[in-house]
Amino acid sequence: AALEAEARAFGPAVRRRDGISALGDGTLLAVSGMGAALATIAARSLADAGVSALMSFGLAGGLDPVLAAGSIVLTSEVICRGGARFRTSAEWCGQLALALGKHHTVVTGTLLCSAAPIDAVAAKSAAFRDTGAVAVDMESAGVAQIAAARHLPFIAVRVIVDTAVDALPRAVMAAGRGGQVSIPRLIPGLAAAPRDFPAMIRLARRYRVATRSLAAVAGARAT
DSSP states (O other): OOSHHHHGGGOOOEEOTTSOEEOTTSOEEOOOOSSHHHHHHHHHHHHHTTOSOEEEEEEEEEOSTTOOTTOEEEEEEEEETTSOEEEOOHHHHHHHHHHHTTTSOEEEEEEEEOSSOOOSHHHHHHHHHHHOOSEEESSHHHHHHHHHHHTOOEEEEEEEEEOTTOOOOHHHHHHTTTSSOOHHHHHHHHHHOGGGHHHHHHHHHHHHHHHHHHHHHHHHHTO
């Protein structure tokens, strides 16, 4: 997971000396920070610790206009602007789909991994048109690259938070610099751009819905 807020969906975890956390069932969890470079480092540390598979887990921006906040994307393929493509484990995705599909909106589709957030509605529309990806994140390609290099099964599970028709407020973009969302940066950003406040309220509502879906995925993983 990129963010501590995403990782909390898994519940209590014990921090190890190597910086990785362990869940109660022995699953290892790493919080990387935002971006593919940091995700690659975290995934490599998990592989070095002896994991048998890798999952990229967390929130994503919607590109397909039909996807609402809280929709769970079980990624069939991760693609990059430079042309790299990584297939995911169809069997693993199928197991999660069976566990989640009766009570949650679950879709299968391509995930675009971007070097920077896609914050504007027009840019999201263009990305959907050009790539066919249903959602976008910044970390999954880094995890997929390590999984491919170490011959480990891999999936990317992403929950939509900002939809295709949501522009990300400037305050959120500024607060996310440095790999983690910083509340001390968020508050001054809102003060400097009060017109962003309605969008922030809308995004907060979307976030609450998305975190419930993250918790559902975390619970399904353990079944």
